Amino acid sequence: MPGRNEILSALAKSALDKQPMPVIDIAPNMQDLTGQFETNLAMVAGTLHRDATLELVQEKVNSLIAEGLQVLSLVEGVTGNRTLPATPHELKDIDYAVISGELAVAENGAIWVTEQHQHRVTPFICENLLLVVAEEDLVANMHQAVTKLTLESGSCGAFIAGPSKTADIEQSLVVGAHGACSLGVYLV
C-alpha cells in the first residue's frame, strides 16, 4: 500500500516533541452510587427500578404480552413471546427487548451492553428497551468502567445511556429518534 508507507514516513517529520502518556489518577466519587445512577439515568430520560428481581421483570413482561405486544427476552429466567429470528431485519416489529447489562455507570447513567447473540442490532432496533443489571456491577465513573468491561476480539459493545434522542430541530429534545423510544433499567 503506497498510501500507508507515505503517511507513516510523513509522520516522521512531525514538528512536535515526544510527550509521555500522563498518569490517569482521578479519585472516584463513591457516595451513594445507586442514587447517583438514578439521578443521571433520569437526566438521560431513562427510568430506574430499584431493588428489582427477575420475577418483577417477568411480571412486567407478562403484562406487556397481555397488552398484545411483541417481547423478546435475552435474559435467562425471563421469557417473552418471541424467539430470535434468522435475520436481524425481522426484529423490526419487536416492541420490547429485555437484555442484560454488564456494568452500570453512576456518573452518567450509562450501561455497558455486549453482543449476546448473532444479531447485534437488537438493543437498537427494538421500540423499547429493558435492561437488567446487577447492583453489584455499578461503578462510579467511566475510568472504572473501562477497566471492568469486556470487549472480546471480533465482538462489539455499547454504553447505552437512556433511550435514543435528538435535538436537531431547533434544539427541542425529542426522545425516540432511531433507536429505542424508552429505556427501563432493572437493578437486581
Add this chain to the structure above:
Amino acid sequence: MKIALFIPCLVNQLMPDVAVATLELLEKLGHEVIFPKGQTCCGQPMTNSGCYNEARNTTMKLLNSFKGVECDAIVCPAASCLVAAKENFHEFDDSPEAEAVIAKLYELTEFLHDVAPIPAFSKAFPHRISLQMSCHGVRMLGLASGSEFMGKPFNKVEAILAKIPGIEIRYPERKDECCGFGGTFAMDEGAVSAKMGKDKAWFHANTGAEYVVGYDPSCMMHLDGMIRRQQLPVQTRHVAQIINAAL
C-alpha cells in the same frame, strides 16, 4: 515605588483622561511616576493582522523607549496593548535589556492587585457600575477567571473595586463575551463587530448601571460609540477614573 507609565497610542491621543487618572491615582498612592518619552504603538494592529514585518519598527521604538529607564515597574492602563507589547517585545528582541523591560510590565489593575495593593479608599463612589470584562485581560493576562474555566473562580478587578465605599458592582448577561472590537476586526467585519457591540451595550444597560467600567480603553471606545448610537442611558469609564475618584 518608581513607576514608568506605558501609555498606548490610543489612550495618548484619544483618551488622555484615562492616562491622567492613572498618573494621578498612582501619585496619590505615594508612587513616583514618570512618563518615558518616545512611546508609540505596540504593534498589535499589525501582528494581529499577521503583518510582523510591518510591526517591527513601531514595536522596537516602543521597547527602546523603556530600555534603561530606571524604575520598579512599567504600568499600562490597557490590558490588550500590554499583552501585545509583551508578546511583540519577545518576538522582535531576545536581549537581556528587552527581558528586563518585559519583566517590569504590568497592567494597572494587575499592579494594584498583585504588586502594590491600595490600603484604603478615602471617598465613596455611590453608583451602580457594570463591569466590562474584556477578553485579553481575562483570558491572556489572568485578571479574572474566564467563564469557561471550571476551577476556583477569581476576579482581581472586582476585588479592587469592591473595596470602594458605596459602589455597587453588576455584570452584563454573558459576563465575559467579547464586545466585538477586536482591533481591525471592527473595520474588516463591520456587521458582526457592530452586532456584538450592540448586544454588549444593551446587556450593560440592562443592569441599570450608570457606568460601564472597564480596563481596556479600545473596548471602551467601541462600546461608547455603540452606546451613543443606541442612545442608551449609561456612560463608559475606565477603572483608573473610578479608582482615582475614590482616592
Add this chain to the structure above:
Amino acid sequence: MSHSSSATHAQQAEIFCRDESRVDWHSKALWLMREKRDRAAGSIPEWEQLRQLGSEIKLHTLTNLADLLQQFEANCQANGIQVHWARDGKEHNQIVHEILARHQVKKLVKSKSMLTEECHMNPYLEERGIEVIDTDLGERIIQLAGQPPSHIVVPAIHMKKEEVGDLFHEKIGTEAGASDPTYLTRAARQHLREQFLSADAAMTGVNMAVADKGAVVVCTNEGNADMGVNLPAVQLHSMGIDKIVPNLDSAAVLLRMLARNATGQPVTTYSSMYRGPKAGGEMHVIIVDNGRTAMLQDKILAESLKCIRCGGCLNTCPVYRRSGGHSYSYTIPGPIGIAVGGSKDDTNSIPWACTLCASCSGVCPTKVPLDKIIHHHRRLKAEAGQLPYGKANYMPLVGKLMGSQTAFNCSMSMARGALKILPGSLLKPFAGAWGKYRELPVAPKSSFEHWYKNNRSE
C-alpha cells in the same frame, strides 16, 4: 451552496446579519448549548484536571502516531477488520467505492462523519450510482435541503422548525404546515427506518480508534450509527489519523468530556465500540491523512489535531453565533474550522473571522490553543502574500506611521482637530465601517503627552 462561493467571510456575514431577529435567534440557541455545557462541566469537580489529561493524552498520541497507527492496524487485522490507508480525500472515496462496488451496494446509510464531508464523498458515490442516505436527523434535513452542515454537532441549527416542516412536507410527505419537532422527528424515524432496513452497507465516522484493542468508538444520540452498522453485512468506518487513542483508559477521559462539552449531556446516548465484523459480515476501517501529516509539521498548527470535534468552540464563538456556519469557506465552520481549514481557505478571510477573544481555547476539552492557531494562520497568509480586506496596502503605511512618532502625532492631532471641527454627518462616510455602525469618539482637547508636558515635566 453559499459556502462554495469565493465571497469573503465578512461579505457572507454581512448578509447573515441583515436579518437581526434571526441572528438573535441563532446566537441564543447556540449560547444555550454553551450554558448547558457550563452546567455539565461545572458538575464535575475534576473538570480542569480532565482537560489537562485530555490535552496530554492527545499530545502523547500525536507524537507517537506512527507507532500507534501500526499497533491499531495490527490489532484490527487480528480482530478480522480490514484496514485501508488513504493519502487524501480522493483516495478515500476510491477505496470506499471499490468496497461498495465489490458488494454491488446500491444504497449506503451513513451516520455523521465530518471526514466524509471533508472528502466530498457523497457526490463522488452518487455520481457512480450509489445512493447515500445521511441518517443523523440534522444531516438528513440538510441533505434533503441540498445544503452543507452549518455546525459539526447540530448540522441544521440554522434552520427554523417551520422551514424543516416545509421541507419534510415536500420531500417525505408530512402534513402541510406541520412544524412540531416531535411530529417531524417521528416522521423522520419512519422514513429512515425504511432506509436502514433496505440498505446494502453502512458507514460511520469514528470518534476514537483504540490502538491497543483494534476497535473503533462511535458516539451518537440517535442510535443511527448502530441501526445502520448492525443490519447489512458490510460496515465501513472512516477516520482521520488524529482519531487514535492509545487505550480504553484514554478513551474514558475523552468520553467523559465529549458530550458534556458538546450539548451538556453526561454522555452520548450510545458510545459503541466495534472490535470486529458481525458473523458473516465485513468490517472496513479507512485511515485518512488528507493534509493532517502536513499540519503536524508545523508546531502550532499541529495542536489543532488534538480536537475531538465536540463543537464547544462553535457554541461559544461570538462571531460564529452571529455569522452562521455557512459564512465560512471551509466545510467545518467556527474556530476549529479556521484552525484546520485556514490553509485551504481560498477566500483568504476566515482567519480574520475572529476577534481573538480566546473563549474557544478556554472551552476546549483538549486545550487546543485555537486563538493562537488562528493568529498563526494570519501570519502564514501574510507571508504567502494572501492578506484580505486591503491589509497588504494599508498595513505597511500604518507600520511606517506608527514607527515614526512625529508623523503619527501630527496626523493624530489633525484627526482630533477634524473630530472637533467637522460635523458627524460629514465625518462618518470617511470613518468607514466604524462610523456606519457606531458614533465616532469624542475628541479630547489634547494628547496626554501634551498634558504631561504642561502639568508634570520640569
